[in-house]
Amino acid sequence: MFISNKKISTPLDEETIKSLKAGDEVLLSGEIFTARDQAHKRLVEMISKGVSLPIDLKNKIIYYCGPTRTAPGRVVGSCGPTTSARMDRLTPQLLQIGLKGMIGKGRRSDVVRHSIRKHGAIYFLATGGAGAFLSRRVISAKPILFKELGPEAVVRLVVKDFPLIVGIDSTGRDVFEMRTSFTE
Amino acid sequence: MKKINSEIIRRAVAHLCIEANIRLRKDVRAALSRAIKSETNPRAKRFLSQLLDNARIAQADKIALCQDTGLPTVFVEIGRDVNTQGLDMDRAIQKGIEDGYRKGFLRNSIVSDPLLRPQPPKFSPGVIHYDFGLYRGLRITVLPKGFGCENKTQLKMFTPTVPLEEIKKFIISVVKDSGPDACPPYVVGVGIGGSADQAVLLAKKALLRPLDKCSSLKHIASLEKDLLKKINQANIGPLGLGGRTTSLGVSVLTAPTHIAGLPVAVSISCHALRSASVYFK
Incomplete structure (x- = not known):
């Protein structure tokens, strides 16, 4: 009924995005960018002021994540998803400028869902509270923007087989709205 | 009467911060195991196993179970037989939190002002609750809730x-x-x-x-x-x-x-x- 363990990689092309349906499980490889509350606030302020962004978000994926600090000899700290709903207010502006994917946990607002559909984007869920598990799927991590924000800096992560579930697909279908069908 | 000094408190709190964040509570692990057995939804079962894997990996890699290492909340039960005279308990606990979070590579998630939110966030202060009850001895509990x-x-x-x-x-x-x-x-x-x-x-x-x-x-x-x-x-x-x-x-x-x-x-x-x-x- 649902696709599972389908391997996909960045940048996500239109065909791949269209082929994914809410509830499908995928293993993502490639680059993703962490950004949470404060980074969103700054980026959206820049957009509304008409300032050009210090990062090109076109066709990129944002991961709502603020990792723990990295111990010496390690690639990254614990790095699970944070609650996506807090970014809802600032998400449509980023989709407007070409952001293609988001990774987080939990529900999104109707406004975000419509915006995802309008822009042919996609929202993935990662396993909340499994930051140690997920850290083993990260190959490299490099803070690239807003470093003064500490855990809220934008970090470029390269991931390998990062396990995700499609939360909202490009047609706007929401996995949490079809939850009853999961009770097999 | 027992005399407790600030160094003992500081070290204990530092240790507890790391311990709590890296090793999932035994009763929680047991509850997850029980849930895996009673869960009938195969996908849910799989996610629950992932959470147990996460607990194993956190302990093996000495890495936080979750990236949100919380706002550390400390419960202190001070028995009547404990002598805390001359001890700055608040300071010892906050220093212990800072030590533990730094040493354990946990996350600095605390902003000193809720509206101005100065950056970057810090390790402390945590929240402390004191309880002087009919206890004996001294109990310190750290709850780093996300x-x-x-x-x-x-x-x-x-x-x-x-x-x-x-x-x-x-x-x-x-x-x-x-x-x-x-x-x-x-x-x-x-x-x-x-x-x-x-x-x-x-x-x-x-x-x-x-x-x-x-x-x-x-x-x-x-x-x-x-x-x-x-x-x-x-x-x-x-x-x-x-x-x-x-x-x-x-x-x-x-x-x-x-x-x-x-x-x-x-x-x-x-x-x-x-x-x-x-x-x-």
Whole structure:
């Protein structure tokens, strides 16, 4: 009924995005960018002021994540998803400028869902509270923007087989709205 | 009389911060294992196994279970036989938190002003609750609760004659409001009675009780059992994708209250319920 363990990689092309349906499980490889509350606030302020962004978000994926600090000899700290709903207010502006994917946990607002559909984007869920598990799927991590924000800096992560579930697909279908069908 | 010095406190708190964040509580691990057995939804079963894997990896790699290493909340029970004269307990605890978070490579998640939010965030201050009761010895417990679930806390001031069913409905509604957002399966802490502030504190303290224990009060134990059953019918499940495992446990603490009131507070914990405790005789 649902696709599972389908391997996909960045940048996500239109065909791949269209082929994914809410509830499908995928293993993502490639680059993703962490950004949470404060980074969103700054980026959206820049957009509304008409300032050009210090990062090109076109066709990129944002991961709502603020990792723990990295111990010496390690690639990254614990790095699970944070609650996506807090970014809802600032998400449509980023989709407007070409952001293609988001990774987080939990529900999104109707406004975000419509915006995802309008822009042919996609929202993935990662396993909340499994930051140690997920850290083993990260190959490299490099803070690239807003470093003064500490855990809220934008970090470029390269991931390998990062396990995700499609939360909202490009047609706007929401996995949490079809939850009853999961009770097999 | 025992004399406790600041170095002992500082070291103990540092150790507890790391311990709590890296090693999942034994009772929580056991509850996850039980849930895997009773869960009938295959996908939910798989996610629950992933959470046990996460606990194993965290311990093996000495890495935090969750990137949100919380706003450390410290409960201090000071017995009557403990001599704390000349000790700056607050400072020793805050320094201990800083040491532990730094050494454990945990996250600096605390902004010193809630509106100005100066950056970058810091390791401290944590929140400290002191309790001078009829104890012996000194007990320190660290609860580094993440804010995904802390944001789901609710308080409701009921009237004294409200039917119990209304109270149950409220508690269940808090879980349903949390839905898939705050990392289910949840542990649900409930505080009933006292004043508004006390009820919220009780709800949080309830999370410290081992999940395999129930209330020693018969009517409360039966309330806990009934709530757990009803919450697990909500079909939220692991990750919010359905299943019968919506909660790993419900723990209710009560306190005497006023003739005019009936405060009820609910503190939701994610499945990564973390705490660690030390006792000095």
